[in-house]
Amino acid sequence: MKLPPREASRYFAKPDPAKAGLLIFGKDAMRVALKRQEAIAALIGPNGEEEMRLTRIPGADLRKDPAQLLDAVKAISFFPGQRVAFVEDANETAAPAILNALTDWAQGDAQIVVTAGDLKPTSKLRKAFEAHPNAFAAALYDDPMTRDEIEAELARSGLTRLADGAMQDLTALARDLQPGDFRQTLEKLALYKRSEDTPVTSADIQACAPASTEAALDDLLNVVAEGRDSELDPMLKKMQAQGANPVTLCIGATRHFRTLYTIAANPGGRVFIPGNFKQKERSTRQAQTLGSERLERALAHITDTDLQLRSAGQNAPAMALVERMLIRIARMNRR
Numbered sequence: 001m002k003l004p005p006r007e008a009s010r011y012f013a014k015p016d017p018a019k020a021g022l023l024i025f026g027k028d029a030m031r032v033a034l035k036r037q038e039a040i041a042a043l044i045g046p047n048g049e050e051e052m053r054l055t056r057i058p059g060a061d062l063r064k065d066p067a068q069l070l071d072a073v074k075a076i077s078f079f080p081g082q083r084v085a086f087v088e089d090a091n092e093t094a095a096p097a098i099l100n101a102l103t104d105w106a107q108g109d110a111q112i113v114v115t116a117g118d119l120k121p122t123s124k125l126r127k128a129f130e131a132h133p134n135a136f137a138a139a140l141y142d143d144p145m146t147r148d149e150i151e152a153e154l155a156r157s158g159l160t161r162l163a164d165g166a167m168q169d170l171t172a173l174a175r176d177l178q179p180g181d182f183r184q185t186l187e188k189l190a191l192y193k194r195s196e197d198t199p200v201t202s203a204d205i206q207a208c209a210p211a212s213t214e215a216a217l218d219d220l221l222n223v224v225a226e227g228r229d230s231e232l233d234p235m236l237k238k239m240q241a242q243g244a245n246p247v248t249l250c251i252g253a254t255r256h257f258r259t260l261y262t263i264a265a266n267p268g269g270r271v272f273i274p275g276n277f278k279q280k281e282r283s284t285r286q287a288q289t290l291g292s293e294r295l296e297r298a299l300a301h302i303t304d305t306d307l308q309l310r311s312a313g314q315n316a317p318a319m320a321l322v323e324r325m326l327i328r329i330a331r332m333n334r335r
Contacts, residue, residue, distance in 0.1 A: 002130050003138040009149050011136065012039045017082045019136060020105040021112035023129040025119045026140030030180040035140060036086075036115050043082050043111060051079035055110070059090035066097035073101050073109045083110035090116045095124040102132060145174040145182065157186040161199040169205045177210070185209060217249065218279070221256040224326050225286040227333025236323055246318035250306040253326070256283075257302060261295040263287035290332065298329045 003011055012035045015022060022039060026032050044053050055072040062069055072085040087098060101112055112135075119126040119139075129137035145153075150170055154160065162170075174182050189208040193200060216239050223231050239249075263271050264287040273280040287295065305325040309318055 001132065001136055003136040005139070005141070005143075008035075008138045008140075009146065009152060011138070013042060013152060015039050015042055015111075017043060017111065018107070019111060019134055020109075020132065021102055021114065021129065021135040023114045023116065023125065023135070023137040024140065025116040025126065025137070026142075027118045028140065028142050028178070029117070030178055031140050031142075032115050032117075034179055034183065035138070036113065040084055040086060040113055043084055043113075045081065048081065048084070051077070051081065053077050053079060053081055053083045053110075055083075055085045057085065057087050059087050059094040059114075059116070062087065062090075062094040062097040066100070069097050069101045069112070070104060073105060073112060075110070085110040085112050087112070087114045090114050090125060092124060095128070098125060099128050102128060102135060105134075145179060147171065149179075150174055153183055153186055157183075157190040159186060159190055159193070159200055163199040163201040165202050166200050166205060169202045173205065173209055181210065217244070217252045218256075218275070220249075220326075221253060222282060222286070224253070224330045225256070225260060225283075225290065227330050229327050229330035232323065232326055232330065236319065236326075240319055246322045247306070247309050249322050250302060250309060250325075253302050253329075254299070254306070257295055257298045257329070259283060260287040260290065261292060261299060264290065264292040264295055294332045298332060301325050301328055 024032050024036050024039070040048075040054065048054050055075070057069055057072065069085060069087060075083075077083055085101070087094065090098060098112065098114060105112065114125070114129075116125060121127075126137055129135050150167075154162075154170070173185065177185065185208055189200065189204060192204060192208050216235070220232070220235050220239065223229075223235065259271075259273060260283060263273065263284055273283050275283065290298070302325060305321050308316070308321055
């Protein structure tokens with residue numbers, strides 16, 4: 001049977017032990033692995049692997065020895081409790097062995113859990129699980145995490161108290177991160193709040209969120225090009241705390257303003273603009289607002305600052321020189 005996406009998260013958290021099997025497949029291997037871990041842990045409990053109630057079989061091995069899956073399904077454990085026969089990274093060559101085990105499955109046998117990559121609708125493996133009356137097939141798509149998934153991860157990490165605005169920040173973070181990275185961020189956040197009996201705030205989330213220097217640099221340069229010099233100081237301080245290098249900032253500024261100058265100097269011409277669609281539109285507006293003359297002066301400021309940073313006799317604080325240069329360029333919008 002097909003497991004609808006809306007029901008999948010709840011099922012992974014509490015799978016039915018009376019089912020014959022579960023197929024989890026999708027393009028994102030990390031997303032598949034996390035859901036598989038959750039489902040197996042819910043079936044066999046925290047001590048299941050130690051009690052040898054979990055049998056792991058690489059999908060590639062079933063081509064050489066197809067009988068090993070059925071043997072694992074029918075095996076009797078020394079310990080009581082649910083058993084799982086897990087087939088990892090299955091493909092079409094493993095399908096005959098898996099279908100045979102599904103056909104011979106009976107109540108009391110180990111549940112068959114299979115993971116796979118992106119399976120086409122015509123896949124024998126996918127069709128078998130979708131058509132089986134006592135098994136589920138769950139497709140995982142590269143969509144942002146749902147609110148239910150975020151709340152489940154928060155509960156797993158013990159983060160049940162959130163201040164106003166914290167859930168919105170976590171939802172935005174979940175859109176930017178892969179599920180595995182998001183889970184690691186929540187674990188870091190739980191450790192960060194371990195000694196505190198206060199709700200999770202937006203500041204806590206910001207302190208624990210993984211830093212993206214490249215994204216932060218893009219945001220900084222957009223602020224400069226748009227003349228919002230009052231926002232520069234806090235952004236530079238944050239980047240400096242994350243280990244940003246003044247020379248790297250100059251190199252990024254050179255690249256950004258050179259692109260703007262090329263756009264401004266070639267109105268109507270075909271110019272390569274790096275970034276996504278929104279950034280391309282933004283860069284075009286910045287170039288039109290500043291114009292080629294001011295952009296030429298901006299590039300001269302950047303070049304002078306870069307030379308000062310690389311000079312052997314330079315004594316002034318490097319970040320202060322960069323900040324002064326960025327403020328001067330940002331204030332060009334006022335003239």
